[in-house]
Amino acid sequence: MAEATENEIIDERQYIVVKLGEEQFGIDIKYVDNIVRMQRITRVPKAQHYFKGVINLRGEVIPVMSLRLKFGLKEEEYKNSTRIIIIKLEPQSAIGIIVDEVREVVNLSSDNMEKVQYDATGANDDKLRYLSGIGKHNNGLISILNIANVIIEKEERAV
């Protein structure tokens, strides 16, 4: 199947679809280094509130943030399906993102993507910055995360 899709369109990308509550989010697969189960997190005092702490991933210490807290949602309860997605924006500095569930990997072409309109939900401006678009897939909508904006905090936003 992969071969077939590769031949079809070039500007098609693969996304990992994760769930937070009822909403689906897509993360560009090229940033994903690993997906691990929930494990013991060591709290880091005085860190940003959405950082849960650090974990030990095969000898590396990796900070872990809660996507729910980052997006202002209710703090998660850890379930069997909770996962930590290890993101690597640049080599040598990985970061973990806690999500409720990892659904699947989808291919989305630019035809199936819509740009986010900034004035659509003016009240929720903050959250929009974290999105790079909305993808349509199997009658469902996937909010594509602008992962760099999610991870790298702008100074202006005091916690």
Next chain:
Amino acid sequence: MDVSQYLDIFIDETKEHIQSLSDHLMILEKEPDNEDTINEIFRAAHSLKGMAGTMGFTRMQRLTHDMENVFSEIRSGNMTVKSNLVDILFRGLDALEEYLSTIQQTSSEGTEDNEDIINDLNAVLQEGTGKEAEKPAEQPKPAASSAPASASEKEKFRSIKLQEYERNVIEKAKNENQNVFGITVYIAENCILKAARAFLVFKALEELGEVVKSEPEIQDIEDEKFEFDFTVILLTKNEADAVKEAILNVSEIAEVYLDKLTVDEAPAEVAQAPAQEEKKKEEKPAAAAPAKAAAQAKPAAAPAKAGAEKKKAVVNRSVRVDIEKLDVLMNLVSELIIAKNGLISVGSGESGQRNDSSFNEQIEYLERVTTNLHESVMKVRMMPIESVVSKFPRLIRDLNKKLNKKMELFMTGEETELDRTVIDEIGDPLMHLLRNAADHGLESNEERVRMGKPEVGSIFLDAYQDGNNVVIDVRDDGAGINIEKVKKKAIEKGTITEEQAESMTDKDVIDLLFRPSFSTAEKVSDVSGRGVGLDVVKSKIEGLGGDVEAKTVLGEGTTFTIRLPLTLAIIQALMVELGNEKYAIPLNSVQTIEDVPCTDIKYVQSSEVINLRGTVIPLVRLDAILDVAPREEEPESLTVVIVSKGEKLAGLVVDNLIGQNEIVIKSIGKYINNNKMISGAAILGDGEVALIIDANTLV
């Protein structure tokens, strides 16, 4: 031939030679008659020249050559060492360093000719020795100038331009009775692979002797960047006919013109040639070596430059390691394997019935080996601080002139070893502190005399090991820091209020100096006083995990003390428990551990202190600082870990002690807001992550 693989070695060795030149020049200035020093200088300059030539850095070579000329005149007693001469030589050294750093970054030497320095050198040379300076340059001229007279148009070698070092090589070869041929080769115009033909010619020539010069350069010829002719100068013991025949043996060669570049020696040569054959064979390697160097220099430059364009930072950071240290490492690794095998045999032996005592034995063995291994690896990374501080005497000499103050630098403990990464970073802060001491610390000479101090100011740089730290003191015997002046300035600048100034201790005031943009120098000088200073020093040193503090006695001088950790990656730590979280406190800052009854807690300015054997120590409630849920009921006594930073002490209140552990420090990444209290994280034996508390920030 590609010499870029030798670039690292070249850079290392050049650094050493430049340093040695600088050191000995300093000595020479003080003791102009010291023969050993002059010889040492000459040797270093000579090796520098040779190395630069081999690597194809011709500008660098030219400069060193001219410097060497001066040294050689000094050595032979034709010139005396004067201060202005040393100045020029130092300028030359600076220029060499400039070349070196350019080479380090781009692997080419750049385009700066440093003509002014060379001119100055030659001027000094002439002034000091009269006509003699001209001699080496003029000697080859008769050969060159006699040539045009008989030059036919096709004998292009008659008009070939020679570099001075090439002339020297030719001169030397002549003295050793080698033939010097100028050869112009014409390749047939219908030749397709002219580069290949040219290559074969070179190969043939190199079997006969040494090619010292080629026009166009060998690299260009290899790239087919020439018409149908090329010209070379060959040093050989063979006769003209033999050479000519060898060249014509290569097919598609149209014509060969060849002649001796000097005519006068030829007859003797012919007559004695067979007799001298044996003798010359012996001489040849020695004579050929510089010639070869010169010949290789040209093609070498081109690949090196091409490489530079492709990748910018060419030079890897390397450490030179004593072979003994590596042997120790090797031994330890083999022991590690033995220990592993021991464990396997204990584990698999006697089916399921593990022998506990031999198991423990193996664990102990393993521990011993890993401890030793750690120590050795750290040792490999260690370098004596000398490599940084050795350039400082020169710095002080320059400042002497610039500031017009007489001062001297006294250094001790140059052999103290520090981690390589620290060594790389510590140079700038130290230099800054020295400048500070020279500019602000020391008074002017007149003032010193008035104060009844010796006219010449002294600056001391002392390095020594103190437990797990290395301490570097930068001390001057100058005026000291005027506390009141600093206070006034701070109030003026709005850094502190007057009320604050009242209650500040002297130490607090001195700490103000480390704040950003705080300079008390009345006038901005070339040397320092721009207010970007001590704060940079402080942040740099803190970045290395160390700290810096200042002590001063008004009228007697100032001491800046830098404290640096000996090792960076692996430390011994005290593991403590707070609530259900584990934290590590580096053992080198832990003084003692005390059990303090709650009734012993006193209050000073409403903060908790304890009086421990006569010392008042502030208490730090770690659980509050680290947001750990406090214990439900206050116990009767507290476990207090007394930590120190310099002479200051603080008591950290913890819930429980776990024990001592060897931990590997890991960064917690840049994304997470890192509080300064947490210096990193460590992975414990059970895979859990524990944070490391930087006790220095809590004291």
